[in-house]
Amino acid sequence: MRIVVASGKGGTGKTLVSTSLALHWARQGQESCYIDADVEEPNGHLFLQPAIDATRRFTMPVPRLEGTCEACGRCQELCAFHAILAIKGRVLVFPELCHSCGACVLACLPGVLHLAPREIGTIREGRVGSLRFIDGTLDVGEARAARLTEGVASTPCGGRVIVDAPPGTSCPAVATLRGADIAVLVTEPTPFGLHDLGLAIRMCRSLGVPPVVVVNRSDLGGDVEAALAEFGAPVVGRIPFDPRIAVATAKGEIAIDVVPRFAETVAGIALAVERAALEARS
Amino acid sequence: MKVAVSIEEGKGMTAPVCQTFGRAPWFVVVDDTTGGMTFVANTAASGAHGAGTGAASLMARHGVDAVISGRFGPNAFEALHLAQIRMFVCLTDPTAQEALEQFRAGALQEVAAT
Numbered sequence: 001m002r003i004v005v006a007s008g009k010g011g012t013g014k015t016l017v018s019t020s021l022a023l024h025w026a027r028q029g030q031e032s033c034y035i036d037a038d039v040e041e042p043n044g045h046l047f048l049q050p051a052i053d054a055t056r057r058f059t060m061p062v063p064r065l066e067g068t069c070e071a072c073g074r075c076q077e078l079c080a081f082h083a084i085l086a087i088k089g090r091v092l093v094f095p096e097l098c099h100s101c102g103a104c105v106l107a108c109l110p111g112v113l114h115l116a117p118r119e120i121g122t123i124r125e126g127r128v129g130s131l132r133f134i135d136g137t138l139d140v141g142e143a144r145a146a147r148l149t150e151g152v153a154s155t156p157c158g159g160r161v162i163v164d165a166p167p168g169t170s171c172p173a174v175a176t177l178r179g180a181d182i183a184v185l186v187t188e189p190t191p192f193g194l195h196d197l198g199l200a201i202r203m204c205r206s207l208g209v210p211p212v213v214v215v216n217r218s219d220l221g222g223d224v225e226a227a228l229a230e231f232g233a234p235v236v237g238r239i240p241f242d243p244r245i246a247v248a249t250a251k252g253e254i255a256i257d258v259v260p261r262f263a264e265t266v267a268g269i270a271l272a273v274e275r276a277a278l279e280a281r282s
Numbered sequence: 283m284k285v286a287v288s289i290e291e292g293k294g295m296t297a298p299v300c301q302t303f304g305r306a307p308w309f310v311v312v313d314d315t316t317g318g319m320t321f322v323a324n325t326a327a328s329g330a331h332g333a334g335t336g337a338a339s340l341m342a343r344h345g346v347d348a349v350i351s352g353r354f355g356p357n358a359f360e361a362l363h364l365a366q367i368r369m370f371v372c373l374t375d376p377t378a379q380e381a382l383e384q385f386r387a388g389a390l391q392e393v394a395a396t
């Protein structure tokens with residue numbers, strides 16, 4: 001079962017919910033894996049403090065010129081991202097603009113363009129007790145986050161997979177939803193939170209992933225029940241504001257270990273998510 | 283010699299100079315030998331990435347020898363350099379006509395490879 005914890009708005013509590021769910025299931029004896037796919041700002045490791053046992057560099061293929069170019073310009077015409085130019089008999093590749101589609105290589109008549117790996121980030125694997133841990137970090141200055149996000153999110157792992165997605169609804173968030181059984185969208189009862197939740201629900205539906213909602217800090221802000229009902233996505237949990245959760249998070253502690261009431265809330269969310277995912281499958 | 287100026291509107295030589303090269307909505311290409319004037323919409327401006335390289339290849343397709351703009355990004359600079367198109371900086375906000383006059387008077391600074 002693949003559960004993606006996403007949100008429209010940032011800072012709503014994706015990492016709190018995903019790390020809590022992952023630990024909860026692992027401690028129940030479920031084979032579980034936590035994947036931090038927010039490669040531009042991975043922070044799950046701060047709370048889980050995994051023992052890392054493998055680190056590998058991640059590459060994406062980009063075109064490289066090997067041989068004599070005839071500057072026919074077909075590569076430049078085809079490139080949707082202006083990542084390759086053929087001007088006045090010379091070819092110039094801008095690897096940081098390349099999206100690795102490979103069209104230029106297929107189109108190259110003299111066959112002098114080849115794909116060569118280019119490092120853009122690091123993927124780490126480790127363990128937190130019985131919980132498997134995977135995260136990815138994009139190199140500073142790199143722009144192709146979605147590519148590494150895909151790589152991290154598709155690292156082979158079995159059992160219950162909990163993916164901590166990047167915020168927003170752009171390419172990296174979309175990349176995490178591929179193959180998901182269910183999306184747990186974490187929101188907050190603010191105009192921003194609800195607006196971006198609406199976008200996230202539309203993203204999930206257009207990708208065929210059923211969304212369920214967790215409302216964090218549910219007793220702060222205004223009355224949002226009408227707005228939530230309008231979205232038509234089931235609310236599987238509400239986390240009331242508790243300063244002890246905020247204090248634990250600020251210290252990098254595991255909130256379910258220090259706030260018993262929150263641990264109960266997480267157990268309830270876990271059950272509701274499982275149920276919703278099984279229902280969606282059938 | 284063909285000189286291009288990045289401009290805000292594709293209407294006439296009174297259009298103000300656009301301060302960014304890659305994201306400029308329009309270019310006016312002026313041919314000194316024929317006196318011809320062409321307004322070119324920058325098709326690369328609206329893309330999420332690659333506006334600089336896209337605009338540079340557009341300039342090359344139009345056979346431009348020099349381009350006048352406010353700022354050139356690093357990718358645009360490399361691409362224009364490859365295309366052997368000279369870059370001139372106009373940091374005030376004159377009209378396209380005034381910028382061209384400043385260029386002809388040698389008052390605009392050229393961006394050179396470091």
